[in-house]
Amino acid sequence: MIAEERVARYARLVVEVGVNLQPGQLLRINGDPAHLTFTRALAEAGYAAGARFVEVQYADPHVRRSRILHAPGEGLDWSPPWTLALIDELAATDGAYIAVTGDPEPELLADLDPARIAGTRARLVAERMKAATESRRIAWAIVAYPNPGWAETIFGEPDVERLWDAVATATRLDENDPVAVWRAHVARLQQRAALLDERRFDVIRFRGPGTDLIVGLTPTSRWQTAAERTAAGVDHVVNMPTEEVFTTPHRLRTEGVVRSTMPLAVNGTLVRDLAMRFEAGRMVEVSATTGADVVRQEMLTDEGASYLGEVALVDGDSRVGKTGVIFFDTLFDENAACHIAYGRGFAAGIGASGSTPTDELLERGCNDSIVHTDFMIGGPEVEVDGIEPGGAAVPILRGNDWQLS
Numbered sequence: 001m002i003a004e005e006r007v008a009r010y011a012r013l014v015v016e017v018g019v020n021l022q023p024g025q026l027l028r029i030n031g032d033p034a035h036l037t038f039t040r041a042l043a044e045a046g047y048a049a050g051a052r053f054v055e056v057q058y059a060d061p062h063v064r065r066s067r068i069l070h071a072p073g074e075g076l077d078w079s080p081p082w083t084l085a086l087i088d089e090l091a092a093t094d095g096a097y098i099a100v101t102g103d104p105e106p107e108l109l110a111d112l113d114p115a116r117i118a119g120t121r122a123r124l125v126a127e128r129m130k131a132a133t134e135s136r137r138i139a140w141a142i143v144a145y146p147n148p149g150w151a152e153t154i155f156g157e158p159d160v161e162r163l164w165d166a167v168a169t170a171t172r173l174d175e176n177d178p179v180a181v182w183r184a185h186v187a188r189l190q191q192r193a194a195l196l197d198e199r200r201f202d203v204i205r206f207r208g209p210g211t212d213l214i215v216g217l218t219p220t221s222r223w224q225t226a227a228e229r230t231a232a233g234v235d236h237v238v239n240m241p242t243e244e245v246f247t248t249p250h251r252l253r254t255e256g257v258v259r260s261t262m263p264l265a266v267n268g269t270l271v272r273d274l275a276m277r278f279e280a281g282r283m284v285e286v287s288a289t290t291g292a293d294v295v296r297q298e299m300l301t302d303e304g305a306s307y308l309g310e311v312a313l314v315d316g317d318s319r320v321g322k323t324g325v326i327f328f329d330t331l332f333d334e335n336a337a338c339h340i341a342y343g344r345g346f347a348a349g350i351g352a353s354g355s356t357p358t359d360e361l362l363e364r365g366c367n368d369s370i371v372h373t374d375f376m377i378g379g380p381e382v383e384v385d386g387i388e389p390g391g392a393a394v395p396i397l398r399g400n401d402w403q404l405s
Contacts, residue, residue, distance in 0.1 A: 006164065010143075010173055011041035013240075015049050017182045018141030019096040020236045023050030026093055028086060030057045031100035031145070038145040042098055051096075055086065061108050061268065068109065068116045076116070079124035087128045091137035094232040099142045101331050104149025109268025114297035117267045121301065126370040134347050134354030136228065139236040142331055143171075153328050166323045170241040170332060186227045186237060193223035193245045195404060196313075199394065201386035204249075204311055206258065206338065208382030210275060215311045215340065216253025218365040220351040223247045241320055243335040246312035248349025250365035252281035254308050258340070260288075262326055262333050262376040269294045270328060274375055281307050283342065295373075299342065304369030309345035314338050314378060316400030330374050338378025338397070343371030 015021045027046045031039045036058075043054040067076075090097060109117055132138050144150075146167050148158035155162060168174040175181040206213045226242035229235050260274035271291030276283050283306045286296050299306040314321070314337050321336040345367040347356050358368050378384070384397035386404070395403040 006168075006173075007037060007041045008045070010171070011038065011045040013171070013173060013178050013182075014042060014098060014141060014143050015045040017179055018143060018237055018240050019098055019139045020234050021046055021049040021051060021096050021139070022234060024052050025050075025139075026053050026055070026090060026095035027051045028055045028057070028090060028095065028097045029100065030059060030098070032102070032104060033058050033060055034104040034147045034149060035100045035102065035145045038100060042100075061103075061105060064120060065109060065112070065268075068112050068120055073116075073119070076119035077121055077123040079122040079128075083122070083125050084128055087125070087132055091132040091135070094230060094234070095138055096236075097138050097140040099140070100145050101142060101329055102144040102147055102150045103153075103265060103329065104147050105268075106150075106153050106265045106328055107268065107270055110270070110291075112268070114267070114269075114294045117269075117294065118297045118301055121370065123370055130344065130370070131354060136231045136354060139230050139234045141236060141238055141240055143240045144327075144329055144331055150329070154325060166325045166327070169323050170320045170335070172241075172319065182237070186225065189225040189242070189245055190227060192402075193225050196223040196245060196247075196386075199386055199404070200389070201394070202389045203253075203387035204313075204396075205385045205387055205393070206377055206382055207385075208259075208379070210259030211257065211377060211382060213256040213258040213278070213377070214254065215308065216250045217247065218250045218350050220364065221247045221249070222349060222351050224346070224349055239331060239335070241332060241335050243318035243320055244312040244314050244339075246310050246349070248345040248347075248366050249308050249311050250281070251304070251307045251309075251345065251362070251367040252365065254278040254281045258377050260375045260377060261337055261379045261382070263328060264330055264333065264373075264375045265328055266291060266294050266298060266373060271295055271375075278308075283307070298371055298373060301371050302369050304367045305343050305371040307342065307367045307369075308340055309343050309367040309369065309372055310339075310341035310349070310374065312339050312341075312374075313384065313396065315397060315402040316380070317402070321400075333376055334374040337376040338382065338384060339374045339376045341372055341374040343367065343369040343373055
């Protein structure tokens with residue numbers, strides 16, 4: 001398949017399965033300048049599917065670096081009113097949103113002050129988008145586009161073709177009918193989530209090298225997949241790829257120690273060998289061979305940033321895991337192994353809605369934050385059990401193989 005056809009086919013898959021674009025919808029696409037070819041293909045696919053208008057925005061990381069270096073400290077988290085207005089319009093009209101990842105320079109900000117980096121998070125934009133997605137007013141999807149810088153990070157050389165092969169495998173783009181394969185795959189994950197809901201586990205426990213972690217659930221925790229349905233009835237897939245089933249834990253019921261099994265990229269810095277200790281839900285110790293200060297600073301963003309908002313299960317059948325590639329991109333790496341996320345919890349994960357007041361969500365155990373950072377803690381050496389309310393342990397993963405039936 002020639003390069004142009006491959007990009008167009010990928011864009012059609014994202015538009016048809018990722019956001020499931022409907023005629024007359026407004027589509028917003030956000031990416032890096034390195035994603036130009038793909039954003040154009042997404043726009044073409046969007047208009048071909050009947051989009052009313054396609055708005056493309058580029059977030060240039062070099063411009064952000066300049067802001068971090070030189071902008072006044074007061075108001076670093078300022079949110080452009082036109083961006084807020086666009087989010088409001090998307091929500092009001094049941095629009096669609098595609099975010100493109102694949103960082104061409106994941107360590108561009110590594111030499112800068114972590115406090116300044118964290119301070120440039122557009123707080124109101126994050127809060128407005130959180131409200132729009134949790135109220136299911138927007139069909140959204142996150143996808144990634146191979147580029148030389150990203151390939152260089154992964155392979156030590158800009159081998160974009162090798163990266164394309166891995167991305168095609170992970171996203172099922174290599175199938176004859178990727179749309180049909182995706183629908184079957186999503187149905188399998190939904191069946192797995194339903195099985196976990198039936199078991200009503202009280203705790204999920206992870207044990208492995210450097211890890212002995214108990215993640216307590218809420219009485220109303222519900223297992224989810226990346227397949228969602230908007231309030232207008234549009235089915236979409238928020239992460240492509242996706243291999244996980246996940247839920248919202250109780251913010252105060254995490255205890256123990258955990259070690260990340262893969263590197264992760266946070267705010268322009270690669271974090272390696274991340275380790276944490278939890279007490280009464282809160283992270284009280286953080287260490288890493290690189291990037292620890294960036295993680296610590298992110299936890300100071302708000303009160304909820306140092307508590308968990310997600311626990312997710314991924315087994316060895318993962319297409320991402322089978323590539324054998326560490327992508328240095330959370331969208332992919334979180335789907336290679338079990339993971340947890342500090343920061344925002346999902347209201348739907350405790351059976352609530354996006355309109356549920358924050359105070360009620362907190363009372364029910366759902367964490368609140370504008371931060372949501374996933375890091376991987378699973379793998380063949382990590383055992384995962386579900387602990388029943390009576391204390392019995394039920395194996396969920398052994399040797400990365402799914403045990404529950």
